[in-house]
Amino acid sequence: MTAEPVRFDTKIAVLLRDDLAPWQELNVTSFLVSGVVATDAELIGEPYEDADGTRYLAMLRQPVVVLAGDAAMLATAHSRALSRKLETAVYISEMFATGHDTANRAAVRAVARDSLDLVGIAVIGPRNAVDRTFKGAALHR
Template sequence: MFDTKIAYIVRNDLPIWQRLNVVAFLATGIAASAPEIMGAPYVDALGRQYGNMSGQPMLIFEADVAGLQTVQRKGFERELTMIPYVHAMFSTGHDEANREVFLAEDAENMNLVGLGLRGPKKMVDKVIKGLALHG
């Protein structure tokens, strides 16, 4: 069916609204990095056109910060596409500021609140092994 897999891992100690916000931003990053996943626009029975979305399924998992850091390390080892979201990005108001606070993070110990992953299915499965689906 699909030879790649998309997974989002969101931190389990965030309020629900923040979890949803993080996943929404991560999904845009995955779509931008892999435009080939985008399906055709939707058309309703009256002929009205809507936007398109990914034609590939996506799974959402949860983890604590240590779990996210482990996923990040394993993702780099396997050269997966990774889209990060760090806690400091909650305090910014625009993309340039997000990049500034991201750059200021300790690269070996990021305060991650979410990661989007995409890559070969077997590699993604190894990286997320043991994580619980978001409940």
């Protein structure tokens, strides 16, 4: 018996700048997704358990789409996300030189919105709005 696929009303998507080193891609993605998760505790499912009864941490209830694009694509998607009032997380290049949350927030606060050197953004929102926000971005490889 095959279960029918679940279709979520919302979509979570991450857009990474296409010139990042692999360690940067992973770091930025994890930070951005943590921001999305912080918007709603309902995004987290139940804890996992294996057949032996070993318990594991709960994770997101829905998939995350990871995309890639150049700096211009990031700027466009950022503008679209804000104009659509989507919940948005940002990661800027200056954050690679910081070592903690307070310094990260200070780095973002020091730069005007249109001057942010974005290396990644994440959004959650209605599926169609998220799809339109990231129109033109490629799936990350």
